[in-house]
Amino acid sequence: MAAEQAVPPAAAEAIVAWFPAAARDLPWRRRRNGYHALVSELMLQQTQVSRVVEKFGPFVRRFPTAAALAAASEDEVLTAWQGLGYYRRARFLHAAAKAVVERHGGRVPVDDHAALLALPGVGRYTAGAIASIVAGARAPIVDGNVTRVFQRLAARDGSAGDRAVADWAWSEAERFVERASDPAAANEGLMELGATVCTPAAPKCGGCPLASVCRARREGLVDAIPAPKVRAARRELVLVTARLVRESDDAVLLEQRPREGLWGGLWQPLAVESADGREISARAAAELLGLPAAVTLRAAGQVPFQTTHRAVVFVVFDARLKAGRAASALARGGRQWVTRAAIGEFALSNAAKRVLRV
Numbered sequence: 001m002a003a004e005q006a007v008p009p010a011a012a013e014a015i016v017a018w019f020p021a022a023a024r025d026l027p028w029r030r031r032r033n034g035y036h037a038l039v040s041e042l043m044l045q046q047t048q049v050s051r052v053v054e055k056f057g058p059f060v061r062r063f064p065t066a067a068a069l070a071a072a073s074e075d076e077v078l079t080a081w082q083g084l085g086y087y088r089r090a091r092f093l094h095a096a097a098k099a100v101v102e103r104h105g106g107r108v109p110v111d112d113h114a115a116l117l118a119l120p121g122v123g124r125y126t127a128g129a130i131a132s133i134v135a136g137a138r139a140p141i142v143d144g145n146v147t148r149v150f151q152r153l154a155a156r157d158g159s160a161g162d163r164a165v166a167d168w169a170w171s172e173a174e175r176f177v178e179r180a181s182d183p184a185a186a187n188e189g190l191m192e193l194g195a196t197v198c199t200p201a202a203p204k205c206g207g208c209p210l211a212s213v214c215r216a217r218r219e220g221l222v223d224a225i226p227a228p229k230v231r232a233a234r235r236e237l238v239l240v241t242a243r244l245v246r247e248s249d250d251a252v253l254l255e256q257r258p259r260e261g262l263w264g265g266l267w268q269p270l271a272v273e274s275a276d277g278r279e280i281s282a283r284a285a286a287e288l289l290g291l292p293a294a295v296t297l298r299a300a301g302q303v304p305f306q307t308t309h310r311a312v313v314f315v316v317f318d319a320r321l322k323a324g325r326a327a328s329a330l331a332r333g334g335r336q337w338v339t340r341a342a343i344g345e346f347a348l349s350n351a352a353k354r355v356l357r358v
């Protein structure tokens, strides 16, 4: 590696010196332990810090230990995870808690990097973050923030998604944490710097503890590094959807999505995928949804919803049903009538909440 493409050696100690006074007061930093680190790192994988700040406290109060989480049902875990999105992580966290109980007597193995890596949902970054932050291990960490900071410090061009850039960042991260007098402060400070100072847009170079050693700053390349990622267009998904309401108690009919795939295992109003569903008539929608002839649907408009990879359109139909045999017959195959008062006990995606106006 050419010297000019390396992270300056002085960066590690500059961050160690800067971090204690700059650290934000975040709930998972107040009481450090392996379980809190595991929960917060999984929550933070694809969700903004401000949202995790709201959700972390209630989650660990409800499941205060790995054993408590392991003993909970999947529905309870998914319900507590509501609002964080990417529910696959909730299942991984649940499975990781069970593995911690079975393999490690309920204690997250913070001082065993290989054992951490063997936990469901824990990759190289998460294992490194837990091992270094909780146990002070010299374990490297690389995520999007770290890669961007390293690329700017070294004036290394390329997109953060490139394989070569990722490999380079991991080897730089190893050297970085090897040099640090305090691996926990160096790694956590590095993440903090990427999140609060060396941000993707408008980095605050004037207040940066690394300004004097940053090559991108010196060469006027800060805005050009890293190169923007080329994003794939979102795939469209059209869901023909029925909001069926039972008149006697205003209950709505919900079904559970398949465990795998988009919103896996979450609850929603009845919905069927249909590529040409945007133009569908009420009668054809009822047929597609497998509703009996007694149910008369009424078109209620379209609800768009974007996920990271999908542009989803819910083509919504409404119907109100009298309580009785026809309504009871619809609650089969896992479908359930759920009152507004009870709906909070069901894990719904944000998209389903929007459709149901919950």
Ligand code: SF4
Binding pocket: 149, 152, 153, 197, 198, 199, 203, 204, 205, 208, 209, 210, 211, 214, 215, 216, 217, 222
């Ligand atoms: S000087 Fe600017 S570009 Fe360089 S590390 Fe600091 S904030 Fe990032």
